Amino acid sequence: xxxxxxxxxxxxxxxxxxxxxxxxxxxxxxxxxxxxxxxxxxxxxxxxxxxxxxxxxxxxxxxxxxxxxxxxxxxxxxxxxxxxxxxxxxxxxxxxxxxxxxxxxxxxxxxxxxxxxxxxxxxxxxxxxxxxxxxxxxxxxxxxxxxxxxxxxxxxxxxxxxxxxxxxxxxxxxxxxxxxxxxxxxxxxxxxxxxxxxxxxxxxxxxxxxxxxxxxxxxxxxxxxxxxxxxxxxxxxxxxxxxxxxxxxxxxxxxxxxxxxxxxxxxxxxxxxxxxxxxxxxxxxxxxxxxxxxxxxxxxxxxxxxxxxxxxxxxxxxxxxxxxxxxxxxxxxxxxxxxxxxxxxxxxxxxxxxxxxxxxxxxxxxxxxxxxxxxxxxxxxxxxxxxxxxxxxxxxxxxxxxxxxxxxxxxxxxxxxxxxxxxxxxxxxxxxxxxxxxxxxxxxxxxxxxxxxxxxxxxxxxxxxxxxx
Amino acid sequence: xxxxxxxxxxxxxxxxxxxxxxxxxxxxxxxxxxxxxxxxxxxxxxxxxxxxxxxxxxxxxxxxxxxxxxxxxxxxxxxxxxxxxxxxxxxxxxxxxxxxxxxxxxxxxxxxxxxxxxxxxxxxxxxxxxxxxxxxxxxxxxxxxxxxxxxxxxxxxxxxxxxxxxxxxxxxxxxxxxxxxxxxxxxxxxxxxxxxxxxxxxxxxxxxxxxxxxxxxxxxxxxxxxxxxxxxxxxxxxxxxxxxxxxxxxxxxxxxxxxx
Numbered sequence: 001x002x003x004x005x006x007x008x009x010x011x012x013x014x015x016x017x018x019x020x021x022x023x024x025x026x027x028x029x030x031x032x033x034x035x036x037x038x039x040x041x042x043x044x045x046x047x048x049x050x051x052x053x054x055x056x057x058x059x060x061x062x063x064x065x066x067x068x069x070x071x072x073x074x075x076x077x078x079x080x081x082x083x084x085x086x087x088x089x090x091x092x093x094x095x096x097x098x099x100x101x102x103x104x105x106x107x108x109x110x111x112x113x114x115x116x117x118x119x120x121x122x123x124x125x126x127x128x129x130x131x132x133x134x135x136x137x138x139x140x141x142x143x144x145x146x147x148x149x150x151x152x153x154x155x156x157x158x159x160x161x162x163x164x165x166x167x168x169x170x171x172x173x174x175x176x177x178x179x180x181x182x183x184x185x186x187x188x189x190x191x192x193x194x195x196x197x198x199x200x201x202x203x204x205x206x207x208x209x210x211x212x213x214x215x216x217x218x219x220x221x222x223x224x225x226x227x228x229x230x231x232x233x234x235x236x237x238x239x240x241x242x243x244x245x246x247x248x249x250x251x252x253x254x255x256x257x258x259x260x261x262x263x264x265x266x267x268x269x270x271x272x273x274x275x276x277x278x279x280x281x282x283x284x285x286x287x288x289x290x291x292x293x294x295x296x297x298x299x300x301x302x303x304x305x306x307x308x309x310x311x312x313x314x315x316x317x318x319x320x321x322x323x324x325x326x327x328x329x330x331x332x333x334x335x336x337x338x339x340x341x342x343x344x345x346x347x348x349x350x351x352x353x354x355x356x357x358x359x360x361x362x363x364x365x366x367x368x369x370x371x372x373x374x375x376x377x378x379x380x381x382x383x384x385x386x387x388x389x390x391x392x393x394x395x396x397x398x399x400x401x402x403x404x405x406x407x408x409x410x411x412x413x414x415x416x417x418x419x420x421x422x423x424x425x426x427x428x429x430x431x432x433x434x435x436x437x438x439x440x441x442x443x444x445x446x447x448x449x450x451x452x453x454x455x456x457x458x459x460x461x462x463x464x465x466x467x468x469x
Numbered sequence: 470x471x472x473x474x475x476x477x478x479x480x481x482x483x484x485x486x487x488x489x490x491x492x493x494x495x496x497x498x499x500x501x502x503x504x505x506x507x508x509x510x511x512x513x514x515x516x517x518x519x520x521x522x523x524x525x526x527x528x529x530x531x532x533x534x535x536x537x538x539x540x541x542x543x544x545x546x547x548x549x550x551x552x553x554x555x556x557x558x559x560x561x562x563x564x565x566x567x568x569x570x571x572x573x574x575x576x577x578x579x580x581x582x583x584x585x586x587x588x589x590x591x592x593x594x595x596x597x598x599x600x601x602x603x604x605x606x607x608x609x610x611x612x613x614x615x616x617x618x619x620x621x622x623x624x625x626x627x628x629x630x631x632x633x634x635x636x637x638x639x640x641x642x643x644x645x646x647x648x649x650x651x652x653x654x655x656x657x658x659x660x661x662x663x664x665x666x667x668x669x670x671x672x673x674x675x676x677x678x679x680x681x682x683x684x685x686x687x688x689x690x691x692x693x694x695x696x697x698x699x700x701x702x703x704x705x706x707x708x709x710x711x712x713x714x715x716x717x718x719x720x721x722x723x724x725x726x727x728x729x
Contacts, residue, residue: 366575366576369574370640371560371561371592372588380576
């Protein structure tokens with residue numbers, strides 16, 4: 001390096017400068033805001049650069065792609081609109097059924113959807129009992145609405161939706177047998193089962209909250225209490241109906257009469273509700289230091305993930321009866337649900353394990369150094385963070401699970417898709433466009449639910465993201 | 470060095486009550502002998518600074534005191550409770566020993582206040598209202614009560630470390646361990662954390678502090694321990710330690726960290 005004298009500029013106090021007025025804030029030029037600017041920036045700018053050979057080629061290519069995309073988009077929207085609206089049959093005031101739709105073979109046959117809507121929703125559930133499903137649907141919508149928009153008590157509502165609601169749904173869908181013939185013996189027979197269940201749950205709650213089972217007990221206590229309340233209501237209900245002489249719906253509806261969206265939701269919600277806690281336990285198990293726990297978790301996860309869901313469902317419906325003692329019969333729906341639950345749990349475990357691996361060791365140490373027990377650390381520190389990290393993965397699994405429930409149709413359980421296929425065989429509605437109409441409606445219903453879950457996940461991500469507040 | 474009873478003690482604020490007793494402590498990471506025959510008695514109210522080159526086992530030693538690290542041989546007793554495999558003892562010791570980490574280890578999904586009330590509520594079973602009062606008291610002490618409803622990610626490093634100190638204090642610990650509390654901080658934030666620690670020391674808290682802040686050691690410590698290769702090489706009062714180090718390794722270490 002050559003040594004050179006450095007010349008610093010002399011500080012000239014003559015030109016010292018102090019701003020007295022703020023420089024004005026000017027409005028943005030029209031090239032930055034408004035519809036025109038947006039169109040220019042996002043569409044036309046990429047097609048307008050001809051300053052050099054390669055850029056001109058790129059611009060011409062972009063023009064071709066843009067024109068083609070615009071054409072494809074317009075064509076698709078037009079085709080859909082034509083099918084669903086312009087060429088469609090809307091009403092069937094004369095009750096002509098297929099005759100009403102035959103003149104419009106290229107348009108949707110909406111009267112068919114109208115005629116079969118009941119089955120899409122409820123399957124073969126008896127007319128006079130359908131209010132039970134409607135109450136459950138309304139409760140589900142209210143619960144979810146509360147979780148998204150509710151002002152407070154979201155934790156309690158979430159706990160109810162996770163633990164109380166499925167129990168309530170089972171009891172309401174299935175019904176409780178009470179023969180209201182005034183015979184106290186019969187009434188007692190209808191009461192003892194829910195009463196027994198409630199008593200067992202109550203004992204569980206009492207033990208859990210007594211502190212003998214430590215923090216695990218404390219964690220499960222609210223769920224058990226919820227169960228006591230729900231089942232308790234159904235133990236008391238027959239007494240109330242007797243006393244007030246009301247005929248409340250306690251008629252048993254066999255599961256083979258359930259169908260449509262009801263079955264889809266029953267299987268999906270069961271899978272979702274079971275897979276989240278089961279997945280957490282399996283994920284923790286897989287990271288456990290105890291070899292027995294670790295290996296049983298690994299084996300469960302790897303075996304279940306390695307088998308197609310269809311084969312498990314087939315096994316459960318066709319093979320399982322051979323292995324059971326004669327007379328022992330599992331409900332077919334229950335078997336399918338268990339299959340779906342096992343599946344979802346295994347997938348969920350791996351998603352949650354991913355979240356656990358993202359938690360730095362310091363978080364465990366922070367918890368340990370404060371004297372928190374293992375389960376307290378998991379519940380209060382590790383899981384809340386791990387689950388937040390993997391919300392996209394969890395919702396992904398939920399959406400996959402929701403759509404996988406259609407597989408139960410292969411063991412002749414009539415879920416939403418299954419019931420559609422069944423109604424398509426109805427000769428009274430056989431037209432060229434019936435099937436397309438049906439599939440469109442079913443696809444739309446699935447899409448609404450899945451898109452809803454996706455939006456809820458985005459909402460939760462934003463809400464729980466502490467780092468960018 | 471093994472005779473800890475003769476270790477120098479300044480009269481100020483130090484009682485004869487033994488807070489921590491470590492004898493014959495040996496620890497291995499796999500086949501690596503990381504702590505070799507450590508003997509140390511800490512009296513109530515002592516402020517001990519532990520220094521030494523990296524990899525000398527100083528962090529590992531204080532992490533053994535609240536069982537964040539398992540030791541294989543020797544005895545560690547905190548406040549008369551011996552650390553064994555018994556989880557009850559471990560939990561008891563941990564709830565009486567506060568710890569501050571290099572990277573704070575605050576819980577990012579909880580507010581500052583929730584960070585401070587979590588352990589009192591769940592471990593000590595303190596009623597929530599009381600826990601909040603205690604937390605606000607200590608947050609005032611570390612001079613950030615106005616940040617109580619923010620999240621850790623919104624605070625500066627120095628503020629986060631002070632919250633970590635307050636969080637530990639909320640458990641009303643008998644002993645505080647500091648594991649390089651200022652090493653991850655920007656220079657301008659080191660002072661605010663050290664000031665908090667000095668204040669704590671003046672109130673008579675028993676402290677073990679792994680740090681390279683030799684100014685802090687001179688001002689606050691009543692004993693400085695130098696560790697190298699898993700052993701306690703030298704310990705003395707700060708004046709004697711810095712002005713008249715005995716061992717060659719200590720001299721070398723001091724010349725390296727004080728020499729610029």
